[in-house]
Amino acid sequence: MEKNVARAEAPESEDPTAAAEAAVEVPPEIVAQTLGQWFQAWMARIRAGDSGVLPVILGLVIITFVFEGISPHQVFLSATNLVNLFQQSAVFMVLAMGVIFALLLGQIDLSIGFVGATGAAIAVQLVQPATTKWPWWAAIAAALLVCALIGAIQGTLIARLRLSSLIVTLAGGLIFNGVMLIVLGLGPFSGYPSLAGSNANLQVLYNLMWGTINPTVSWVGMVVLVAAAGLIMWSADNRRRRSGLVAPPVSLTLLKIGLIAVCAVVVVAICNVNRAAIGTLEGVPWVIPIVLAVFTVWMVLLQKTRFGRYVYAIGGNPEAARRAGVRLANIITLCFTISAFTAGIGALLYASNLGGMSNNFPGNSLVLQAIASAVIGGTSLFGGRGKVLHGILGGLVIGGIYNGMYLLSIPVQWQFIVVGVVLILAVSIDALSRRSATSGSVARV
């Protein structure tokens, strides 16, 4: 008892170095007043081990240089190949943007491949003019609804029965592999319903990946989108600066908007090159606005809504979230619903790319590729850290690696090995940055 009182009465003074040490962990944009300061703070943060999206950008640059250097006839950076690359990556990107909702919770969703495939199989079957003849929109809606429902059931098992997400979604992947095969076996298509044909509904599904937007419309649409995004960013930052809140310097806001504009112009310019050997194939493929739409909606949901805030809170400290009155079960269920719903979109893109659905849908490797994309992009497997943007960046890396190796005619066994190694690398970066983040700061009670 004596000891106890003595301990408590010992004067404790605040460690003056604590704040200074902590400074390196502060996101640069919130303390910098000028672009120069921002850049300095950013460098300090990278030296401290928190590199943000830097590794993945670096990875993209390396992939570009290596494959452009060694691909036959420098075909890697040709317009045809770049558009191709984006189309292949789109499936990884969309699946990753969905599975990030599970990863942010510190959970995992291994079922996205075959849950999505079940949805895609349903959509492709429903639009068949020889059998059910559904309009394309009804077929897509039905497919995504089924996916969302499956996700909700899995999420309920995980959130309310507290089953391990690993086991539930592993089992789910197996179950829906079976369900997908059953759905594909229906009708007279012997497991391979196709999207080929002149029927309008078949065409819409086929065009998700292969359709293009008229070049002029592409330019106009791009300008409108960039202007809208720029205006929103500018006015939000400006309002915060005027009212004296934490805000990035003007030059940084302009730099960001400029960067978006440059990327958009480059993408549209590449897409508007005629990519056909004979005839014309030009304009932005539909898949780009589809990916952008998924990105925008999920980004707003995660960054700007209560739901998104709670997702991060649960990933960071579920007990804190519970004590704050967050209904954990609802949020977790919704995350798995979103993951499965988004997987439906990804699998539809895959089916469109394939021109139909197939018994051989590679559900399991798609799961790994999607999770690899998210992690390579910078999302943590430990929960609480990650962004929708990571899915896009990581998807480009994975897509780029596959595409480059394909151009080099590297055999498939080596493709497996390379992508596996890249995944291990990304997970190591995640674990290392997590360790340096926790060792630097105070002990937790």
Place this chain on the structure above:
Amino acid sequence: MAQQAVTGASPGPAQLGEPLLKVRGINKHFGPVQALTNVDLDLYAGQVTALCGDNGAGKSVLTKCIAGIYQIDGGQFFWESKPVAIHSPRDSSALGIETVYQDLALADNLDIVQNMFLGREQIRNGLLNEDDMERSAGKTLSSLRVTTVRSIRQPVASLSGGQRQSVAVAKAVMWNSKLVMLDEPTAALGVVQTNQVLQLVRRLRERGLAVMVISHNLNDVFEVADRIAVLHLGRMAGQDRADAFDRQSVVDYMTTGASTRSRRADGDGEKRGQS
């Protein structure tokens, strides 16, 4: 026995009115561990009640039962004399109870503003209203003289232990609550911040709130408390006006569950407190 004797010396309803929160006969066990046994506690509006007890006495468990984190096994809460059930943190905050937990319960990956508004985000046009939240959080923090943080937009992971505690306290007092419970709110604080928290506790009392403070620091306890309650091995060893205790009697209650000094003073608490 000691409990009865001391309760007898409590100020009657004529002096203080009904307690804001009456805890009656609370039991709580974890497996074989009986953490709380038949605990009674009265928390009055406009009064600071210090909850004392040795390590493992059950102070934090009692706090969490009131906050709705733990479900009680038996007993009853009376809020403004009406029986109430507290099954979840939502129930307690709906009543107007705010808590600073000993383990702080902050999400490391969220920034200070996000943590302070967790569960009560302000919304404009369906989206988070970051600007207003940042302004209110800033005001609350500066009123607590929390000036050492570089930016209220830095993640809580980057704060020192004391800064984290300040954020947790600020988070609890920002709302229009009726009862604020602070579980060792000053354990990691520097001298200046400790004084700020004690000052804040007094201000909350002046605003007519009921305050419950858990502290091992008897200086702090005697400095701010109007009433003292002492837990010993999960039982309420005694509760009374602060002036009915002195340091030694509190220590006796904490260590043995009874105090000869206090019992001697039972009939004459007022006088002994003055001596």
